[in-house]
Amino acid sequence: MSGQRLSYLVLLALALALPFFVYPVLVMKVLCFALFACAFNLLLGYTGLLSFGHATFFGTAGYVAGHALKVWGLPTELGLLVGTGAALALGWLIGSLAIRRQGIYFAMITLALAQMMYFFFLQASFTGGEDGLQGVPRGTLLGVIDLADDLHLYYFVLAVFVFGFWLIYRTIHSPFGQILKAIRENEARAISLGYDVARYKLLVFVLSAGLAGLAGATKMLVFKFATLSDAHWHLSGEVVLMTLLGGMGTVFGPVVGSSVIVTLQNELADKVGSLVTVIMGSIFIVCVLLFRRGIVGEIAALYKRALGERA
Amino acid sequence: MKQKTLVMLMAMAITALASQAALAQAAKAKTGKLSGDMVKIGVMNDMAGLYADIGGPGSVEAAKLAVADFGGKIFGKPIEVVFADHQNKPDVGAAKAREWFDTQGVDMITDVPTSSVAIAIAKVANEKKRVYMNTGAATKALTNEECNPYTVHYAYDTYALANGTGKAIVQTGGKSWFFLTADYAFGHALEADTAAVVKASGGEVKGAVRHPLSASDFSSFLLQAQASKAQIIGLANAGGDTINSVKAANEFGLTKNQTLAGLLMFITDVHSLGLKTAQGMMLTDAWYWDSNDETRKFSKRFFEKMKRMPSFDQAAVYSTTLTYLKAVQAAGTDDADAVMAELKKTKINDLFAKGGYIRADGRMVHDMYLMQVKKPEESKYPWDYFQLKKVIPAEEAFQPLSLSKCSLVTKK
Numbered sequence: 172m173s174g175q176r177l178s179y180l181v182l183l184a185l186a187l188a189l190p191f192f193v194y195p196v197l198v199m200k201v202l203c204f205a206l207f208a209c210a211f212n213l214l215l216g217y218t219g220l221l222s223f224g225h226a227t228f229f230g231t232a233g234y235v236a237g238h239a240l241k242v243w244g245l246p247t248e249l250g251l252l253v254g255t256g257a258a259l260a261l262g263w264l265i266g267s268l269a270i271r272r273q274g275i276y277f278a279m280i281t282l283a284l285a286q287m288m289y290f291f292f293l294q295a296s297f298t299g300g301e302d303g304l305q306g307v308p309r310g311t312l313l314g315v316i317d318l319a320d321d322l323h324l325y326y327f328v329l330a331v332f333v334f335g336f337w338l339i340y341r342t343i344h345s346p347f348g349q350i351l352k353a354i355r356e357n358e359a360r361a362i363s364l365g366y367d368v369a370r371y372k373l374l375v376f377v378l379s380a381g382l383a384g385l386a387g388a389t390k391m392l393v394f395k396f397a398t399l400s401d402a403h404w405h406l407s408g409e410v411v412l413m414t415l416l417g418g419m420g421t422v423f424g425p426v427v428g429s430s431v432i433v434t435l436q437n438e439l440a441d442k443v444g445s446l447v448t449v450i451m452g453s454i455f456i457v458c459v460l461l462f463r464r465g466i467v468g469e470i471a472a473l474y475k476r477a478l479g480e481r482a
Numbered sequence: 483m484k485q486k487t488l489v490m491l492m493a494m495a496i497t498a499l500a501s502q503a504a505l506a507q508a509a510k511a512k513t514g515k516l517s518g519d520m521v522k523i524g525v526m527n528d529m530a531g532l533y534a535d536i537g538g539p540g541s542v543e544a545a546k547l548a549v550a551d552f553g554g555k556i557f558g559k560p561i562e563v564v565f566a567d568h569q570n571k572p573d574v575g576a577a578k579a580r581e582w583f584d585t586q587g588v589d590m591i592t593d594v595p596t597s598s599v600a601i602a603i604a605k606v607a608n609e610k611k612r613v614y615m616n617t618g619a620a621t622k623a624l625t626n627e628e629c630n631p632y633t634v635h636y637a638y639d640t641y642a643l644a645n646g647t648g649k650a651i652v653q654t655g656g657k658s659w660f661f662l663t664a665d666y667a668f669g670h671a672l673e674a675d676t677a678a679v680v681k682a683s684g685g686e687v688k689g690a691v692r693h694p695l696s697a698s699d700f701s702s703f704l705l706q707a708q709a710s711k712a713q714i715i716g717l718a719n720a721g722g723d724t725i726n727s728v729k730a731a732n733e734f735g736l737t738k739n740q741t742l743a744g745l746l747m748f749i750t751d752v753h754s755l756g757l758k759t760a761q762g763m764m765l766t767d768a769w770y771w772d773s774n775d776e777t778r779k780f781s782k783r784f785f786e787k788m789k790r791m792p793s794f795d796q797a798a799v800y801s802t803t804l805t806y807l808k809a810v811q812a813a814g815t816d817d818a819d820a821v822m823a824e825l826k827k828t829k830i831n832d833l834f835a836k837g838g839y840i841r842a843d844g845r846m847v848h849d850m851y852l853m854q855v856k857k858p859e860e861s862k863y864p865w866d867y868f869q870l871k872k873v874i875p876a877e878e879a880f881q882p883l884s885l886s887k888c889s890l891v892t893k894k
Contacts, residue, residue, distance in 0.1 A: 196580050200573065293666050293695065300667035302623050303572060303598035306605055390573065395605060398572045398598040440578055441566035448530050448569070 186329055195325045196393065201433045202332040203390035208413040208425030209339050210382035215411070216420030217343055218375050219355035223278040223407050224265070224285025225383055230402025231288060232258040232384030233391035237307040238297050240392075247310035247318060251331075251388045258384020259377055261288070266376035270369055273358070282404065289402050303398030307391060324393065331389050335382050340422060342378065351375055412451070416458050418465030427466050514557040514814040518587035521561045521816055523549070523803055525593050526575060526603070527618055529567035532721060533595040535750040537618050540788045541565075541593045541799040547783060548803035556807060563803075564588060568599050575599040576606055583610040589816045590615060592636075592802045593795065597621035604633045611818050613825075615806060617798035620720075620746060622881065625845040629888035632818055634825065636846045637798035638768040640746070641881040644672055646766035646874045647743050648679035650852035651714055654871060656741060656764075660712035661690035662703055662727055664719035669695075672745050673718040688712040697723060700730040708736055714764075720746045725755060732759050749793050752867050757858040760867075767853045769794035769834055770868050776833045791865040801834035838876065843888035850879040 189198050207229055214220045236254025239245045245253065269280040292298045299305065309318040318324045342348050353361045354368055362368050391397045400406065409432065417428025432451070439447045462469045525545050527537035542565045549561045564586070568575035575594070582588035583606065591607065594600045595618030607614035608630035615634045616624055622639040648659075659680050663673040669692070677687045688710045691703045704727070707715045715736065717724050724744055731737055744751070744765040752760045771781035771791045780800070784792045792800075809824040810816050830838035830846070838848035853868040861867065883891060 194581050194585055196577055196584075200577055290695070296667070301597045302601055302621055302628075305598075305601045305628060394573050394576050394602070396572060396576070396598075396602050398602070400571045400573070400598070436569065436571075436574055437577060437581075440568065440574060441564055446530070447567055 183333070187326075190322055190325045195321045197434070197437055199321075199325055199328045199393045200390065200437075201430050202328050203386050203393060204410075204413065204429040204433050205426040206332050206335045206389070207383050207386035208410050208417070208429045209336060210379045210386065211410045212414045212419065212421075212425040213339050213342065213382070214375060214379040215414055216424070217348065217355060218351045218372065219358075220270075220372065220376065221274075221278045221411075222269070222281040222376070222379075223411070224281035224283075224288075224404070225379075225410055226402055226404065226406035227265070227285035227288040228258040228262055228380040228383040229387035229390075229406065229410075230292065230397065230399075231261050232387040233397035233401050234292060234298055234304055236388035237304045237391050237397040240310060241304070241307045242297070246314065247312060247392065250310075251385070251392065254388035254391070255381055255384045258387065259381040262377040262380020262384075263373070266373050266380065270372040270376060282407070285402070285404065285407060289399070289404070292399060292402050298397070298399075301399065303396050305396045305398075307395045307397070309392055309395060318392070328389055328393060331385065335385055336426075339382065342375075343422065347371070347374075412455055414465075416454065416465055418468030418471070421465070421467045421471060424465050424467040431466070514810070514816075516557065516559055516810075516816050517589065520559050520587075521556050521590075521807065521810060522582075522586065522588045523561070523563050523806070524579075524582050524588040524591045525563060525565040525799060526568050526578065526591055527565075527593040527595055528570050529565075531570050533570070533618065535753075535790075536748050536793045536795045537593050537595055537799070539565075540784070540790070540792060540796045541618075543787050544784065544792060544796040544800040545592065545803045547780070548800045548807070552804060552807045556811060561807065568594070568596070570596045570599065572596075572598045572602040576602040579603045579606045580610070583607075583612050589613065589810075589818075590802075590806050592616070592806075593618045593799050595619050595795070597623070600624060601628045604628055604630060607632045613806065613818050613821055615802040617802055618795050625841075625843045625881075626887040629843050629886075629890055631844075631890060632822060633844045634802075634840055634846055635844055636802050637794055638766075638850070639845075639880070640668075640672055641675060642768075642850055642879050643745055643766045644675035645679050645881070646850045646852060646879055647716070647745055647764060648676040648685075649683045649878070650766070650872045650874055651741075651743055651764055652680055652683040652685040654852070656714040656743075657685045658688055658712040659685055659714045659716055660688045660707050660710040661716045661718050662700075662707055663690055663692050664695050664723050665692040666695055668720070669718045673716070676716055676718065676745060690718075693719070693723070693727075695723065697726070700727050701734070703727075704730055704734050704736055707731075708734065708740070712740065714741050714743050716743045716745055717747075718745050725751060728755055728763065729759055737762055748795075749791070749865075749867060752855055753790075753865070757856060757861055757867065760855045761857045763855045764871070765853055765855070766874070767794055767851045767868065768848075769797045770851060770853065770870070771797070772866065772868070773851075773870070780833050797834050801830070801832050804832055805830050841883055843883065843886045843891050845880055845883075845886075847876045847880050849876050850874040 211225050232254035235257040236250045239253045240250040265284045311317050316323050413428035413432050414425045418424025525542045528534050529538050545563045566578045590613040592615045594616050597619050600616050600619030615636050617637040620640050622641045624635040661673045663669040691706045693703045742763045747765040781791050809821045813820040813824040826840050835848035840846050852872040854871050856869050
């Protein structure tokens, strides 16, 4: 346990030092998507629910938070909360409809409702349609720290990420998390044990939606805009890719997966030109064919095997 | 004798002094202050998606051609062209632009199709105080609500397309109109802009029908358009919707009695539709490769590299690159404020525009062209697609400055 705690501390120290070596805006983007993927993993990896419309929470929170900051002039932290609250509310709405069905039907319902939201954002006047909601001020944190500075903002984003990650970690390792895993393994059995499965599913759906929203609102703050691509089904697909690539159902998998995807998107953008999408697709195919447990999942499996052999 | 020598000596001294001064002046012109001891031009666009044919790798090649035509060096220092694929994602584009400005010393960004990405990068350019010459995006917000001192919108915008197509077609006899409009903000705006121009020019709008974005079946909409008996069917949509509505209109035989007008259509769309389907359509173009010897010469060079003729966007990227480099040379520095001042006071005369100029709101004003797509039998060689119907003079082509919502203009 202490070894684990030590490794978390080392990772945190690394994260604190990272902006001095890597371009901070890129790291912030990675952190936002990592939180998004972690929230998604809570649903897919630990409860076995494949939502194919998670970008809608990410996008909704971004739009609402952006509108709150730009038009209503709310302070930054309150704006993020309003955005997250909107994602929670939408999560409750979509969740209570979608969890009535399982498997592919669940995925299709979430996709359909997310598409409805997408077209709402396309039409609504406050989102700016295709132009996007642009030029949102970053503001100050608690009225003191100027977030326009990339480095200040980085530590704020890191704090948001650590909070979200901690919340997910606590959820997974709580009795509530055990029940989620039980539902994932055998839903009928969980019901037979007397658990109100629908309520647990709804609760975790809302939690996941809220955290995805927090990630979306934070990303909006980093880039100062929210656009349609944040709510597009492409992004819903991308977050599945991030989670699978990193390792579904592992704590760190989504973080690794999103780092790889975002870094590739960014770094390949000015090197290979038109091949970016092809490379992404190939990575996904290789991942599905050769290492189904994802990067972190495979490493963990190797580690376990090595331990087993030694014992 | 002595006097003569004296005069000669003096003359020599004067010439020496004068030539020294001239040399000094020449030297001054040859050296300039450059950040990072070089000029870096960033071409950012969609390399593989929806807009890759309009800009894509061709734009990078166009920028390189411009650098070569400029002489490859500025003040004896290198000029570099870098590129990035924004994948039509504003966050990818904005992150890359920030990184380019912050860590890689990029001095100017050009191209950038997709409205949301275009505006996002305009914000970054303003924040970082670097020159941004957009050629690829259609949104007129770049020189209205979202304008800033460092952004130039170079090739076209939705106003110019609506205005050009609407007015010019009415003037050439297309009096009655019916609109087929994509049902969202962009489509509505395009329809409203065009309808206003049509009415103002003495035309008549017989009606409009809205179709959902990415519609798969246009039949019922086209029947309404057919029943309206309007001469011109204005397509207030874009991309796949335009392509599909043109195809469907052909299948319904609409094009026998009525003329389609594409309000946002590119030569690449015509290329993928084929002349058989697209023939007779009217559209507004910012530049056409087969206009004169100069454009043909450039296009041949371009064709050798890319195996296709340049779109107006690619020609505009060539022009922005060349115009920017000339401005840096004239200003003697790549400092964005000095270069912008130079850009806004110098006329643009190259193969893209003649007598073009950049207004206070960042709009580059130049002639636009009303084109009609040729019939297959009229097309003599590959890419021989357009028949020039009318030159729309610069002053009429773009939104008047008095209507601009740009804060740089209205603040006074």
